[in-house]
Amino acid sequence: MKNFSKLGSGQILKQLLKDPDRKPLLKIALELVYLSFVFRTLPKYYFSRFLFKKDRTNIRDYYPGKLLYGIKPHFNENGATDVLENKLYFDFFYRPFNINLPKILMYNHRDVFVVNNMTHHIHTPSEFRALLQEVFNANKMNDSIFIKRTYGTYGGAKIYKLLSGQLGSDSPWINDLFQEVIQSGYLFQETVKQHAEMNRLNSSCLNTLRLATFINPDGQIEMINGYLRTSVTNNYVDNITAGGCAISIDLTTGRLDEFGYMSLKDGGIRMPTEHPFTHTIFSEYTIPYFEQAKQMVIEVAGYQPGLRLIGWDVAIGESGPVLIEGNSDFDVAGMDKMMKGVRSNPVFRKVLKEVNL
Numbered sequence: 001m002k003n004f005s006k007l008g009s010g011q012i013l014k015q016l017l018k019d020p021d022r023k024p025l026l027k028i029a030l031e032l033v034y035l036s037f038v039f040r041t042l043p044k045y046y047f048s049r050f051l052f053k054k055d056r057t058n059i060r061d062y063y064p065g066k067l068l069y070g071i072k073p074h075f076n077e078n079g080a081t082d083v084l085e086n087k088l089y090f091d092f093f094y095r096p097f098n099i100n101l102p103k104i105l106m107y108n109h110r111d112v113f114v115v116n117n118m119t120h121h122i123h124t125p126s127e128f129r130a131l132l133q134e135v136f137n138a139n140k141m142n143d144s145i146f147i148k149r150t151y152g153t154y155g156g157a158k159i160y161k162l163l164s165g166q167l168g169s170d171s172p173w174i175n176d177l178f179q180e181v182i183q184s185g186y187l188f189q190e191t192v193k194q195h196a197e198m199n200r201l202n203s204s205c206l207n208t209l210r211l212a213t214f215i216n217p218d219g220q221i222e223m224i225n226g227y228l229r230t231s232v233t234n235n236y237v238d239n240i241t242a243g244g245c246a247i248s249i250d251l252t253t254g255r256l257d258e259f260g261y262m263s264l265k266d267g268g269i270r271m272p273t274e275h276p277f278t279h280t281i282f283s284e285y286t287i288p289y290f291e292q293a294k295q296m297v298i299e300v301a302g303y304q305p306g307l308r309l310i311g312w313d314v315a316i317g318e319s320g321p322v323l324i325e326g327n328s329d330f331d332v333a334g335m336d337k338m339m340k341g342v343r344s345n346p347v348f349r350k351v352l353k354e355v356n357l
């Protein structure tokens with residue numbers, strides 16, 4: 001994975017001043033004062049959510065992060081969140097419903113590893129290497145595996161991609177990985193092979209859809225919005241915090257929007273219209289199996305009624321959608337940016353109404 005440098009505030013400000021699509025500076029200043037007054041907070045989100053762009057006329061539809069993040073506990077009960085926050089429980093909970101999930105090949109708690117109903121006590125990097133080799137031998141279809149911390153992480157942190165070829169060499173990386181894995185709990189998962197059409201967009205990572213669902217006060221499950229995430233830095237994870245780019249999806253057609261968004265630190269004020277590596281144009285791209293992906297999240301959203309506001313991560317595999325994870329504590333501020341203001345979305349208005357916002 002390449003390391004791309006982050007932009008500083010000075011560089012972002014320079015870009016903003018030169019931006020031909022920004023509002024006049026006086027208007028920006030007045031809007032900042034207005035929003036500070038309305039929400040009684042410094043509206044830093046005015047910049048991160050691109051409200052300085054001329055066409056963002058509905059600035060009151062956006063909400064500050066502190067309000068948006070505060071609403072999740074109202075909808076997602078504490079005790080119910082374990083099935084999402086712990087990636088092992090997630091698999092145990094949703095698999096019996098016959099949902100297509102990536103296969104877990106092994107998991108560990110500290111130095112005890114569980115594979116195929118057997119436990120192994122692993123004390124040295126070379127034992128770890130031998131066990132991983134066994135896992136690869138038993139799953140010949142996989143030439144790589146994903147290793148993820150079982151709980152307590154977000155945003156693509158503590159996720160490693162191990163290629164079978166890396167095992168043979170005496171790479172110090174396996175030793176480091178072993179030292180890290182035995183500090184806590186990890187799961188070792190098959191690498192999901194994505195649909196060829198998703199590779200046409202970008203093949204460096206599994207490009208996942210973030211689909212948000214809401215169980216409304218009448219108990220009906222509604223889709224709020226959807227966006228696609230893809231790495232634009234050759235990373236093997238697509239998370240925005242790891243240098244990803246997000247592009248909104250038209251929920252009816254599965255077609256991507258014209259513009260993508262990155263964090264200001266990664267992309268500055270640029271809104272790309274195509275993938276920088278493959279040059280696939282976003283507005284001409286339709287997600288394969290999109291109907292099935294929507295049906296999948298509508299279905300799974302009903303299995304834990306204690307969780308009413310969820311952001312699902314769905315991959316598109318070779319023969320249909322694969323559920324990667326659900327998030328009860330997800331990036332609602334990112335959603336605000338992608339939906340051009342949460343209040344502009346009819347389903348999210350119901351969410352806001354329930355918490356008197």
Ligand SMILES: Nc1ncnc2c1ncn2[C@@H]1O[C@H](COP(=O)(O)OP(=O)(O)OP(=O)(O)O)[C@@H](O)[C@H]1O
Binds near residue numbers: 153191192313
């Ligand atoms: N089994 C897999 N095969 C291929 N790519 C994967 C796999 N699991 C995860 N990824 C990639 O890594 C990204 C992050 O994975 P995941 O959603 O499980 O973790 P996360 O977002 O960091 O989770 P959390 O928010 O719970 O910490 C995915 O969106 C995808 O791009």
Ligand SMILES: [Mg+2]
Binds near residue numbers: 155156313325
């Ligand atoms: Mg995720």
